[in-house]
Each structure stands twice: as structure tokens, then as C-alpha cells.
Amino acid sequence: xxxxxxxxxxxxxxxxxxxxxxxxxHDGERLHAWAASQDPSRPVKQFEDEWKSAGAxxxxxxxxxxxxxxxxxxxxxxxxxPSHRPPPPAARWGYPLVTYVADGIESAMAQAKAAAGxxxxxxxxxxxxxxxxxxGVLDEVQLHVIPVxxxxxxxxxxxxxxxxxxDIVRVINTPDATHIRYRVRT
Numbered sequence: 137x138x139x140x141x142x143x144x145x146x147x148x149x150x151x152x153x154x155x156x157x158x159x160x161x162h163d164g165e166r167l168h169a170w171a172a173s174q175d176p177s178r179p180v181k182q183f184e185d186e187w188k189s190a191g192a193x194x195x196x197x198x199x200x201x202x203x204x205x206x207x208x209x210x211x212x213x214x215x216x217x218p219s220h221r222p223p224p225p226a227a228r229w230g231y232p233l234v235t236y237v238a239d240g241i242e243s244a245m246a247q248a249k250a251a252a253g254x255x256x257x258x259x260x261x262x263x264x265x266x267x268x269x270x271x272g273v274l275d276e277v278q279l280h281v282i283p284v285x286x287x288x289x290x291x292x293x294x295x296x297x298x299x300x301x302x303d304i305v306r307v308i309n310t311p312d313a314t315h316i317r318y319r320v321r322t
Contacts, residue, residue: 170312191252196261218244
């Protein structure tokens, strides 16, 4: 059975981008530097294997457009984008693995899970993650908590509908980040 997993790097104070919307801070990479580690004792390969073993991507429209829809293929995986607006030209005509879903997050997640089969659905983007949490269709949250305080910027969980309980599935501590995977309680 497919599991939907939000996977994000985040500062200790809850930010995923600085005020100018640079992902991970002004240099654009501060929150993602842990993934560039070549040290074989670090868990980078484990996370890369998880990302590569996914069966589909569910991405927010803003994230998908910022990433130019990953060139139409996120490592060969189909990409589902919930949006009430029609897709831009590249997604409409040039990217056959990109599907815009106009009838809500529940439908987009169901389509992504159907495409993924028994593999995970990787969730990309803060807004789509919050929407999926609110709708009860996000199964797990994996955070790579970076030991830095950005002080301001774009928060991952800026607004939520209320209390959402999580169970800790796994914690991996490294000098570069603490990697925590949670299961969303239903």
C-alpha cells in the first residue's frame, strides 16, 4: 500500500526559505548542504534510496513551477499538481508525466497513490503539505532539522487547522542534521 511522505529540510526555528524565498536561506543551499555530504557514515544514501524508490510525486503548484516541473519528470516519476488554475504551457504540452488535478487534494493524492502502486508518494511543497494534512491524506512527515536559526522567512507549518498528533517512526542524528520521520495519527 502506498504511503504519502512529506520530506523537507527545515531550520530549528521552522523555516524552509528565507524572506526573499531562497530555499534554505539566502545562499539557497544552507538547509540542503547535509545532502551533499560524501561521508559514507552519513545517512545520505539511505534517504536518496528512499527518494528514488518512490512511485510518484505530489507537488504544490508553486513548488512545481519554481522547479520548472523538474523538466517534466522527477527522476522518471509521474508528477501530480493539485490546482484550480489550468497548467502553464510547458506542463500542458511539453511534460507528459505532469498531471494537473483540478478537483482537490484528495483526488490528487488518490491519483498519485494509484500511480505509485505499492511505492511511496513523495510530497513536495509547504502549502500542499498543509492542505494534505488538513484533508487527512498525508501519512508521514520526514524532517531534516538543520542546526541553524534563520530568524525569519517562509515557515513549513505556518497555519494548521488545529492539533495534529504525530508518532515518531525514526530518528537519525548526524553533525549536519537530525532526521526525524513521523507518522500522522489518524
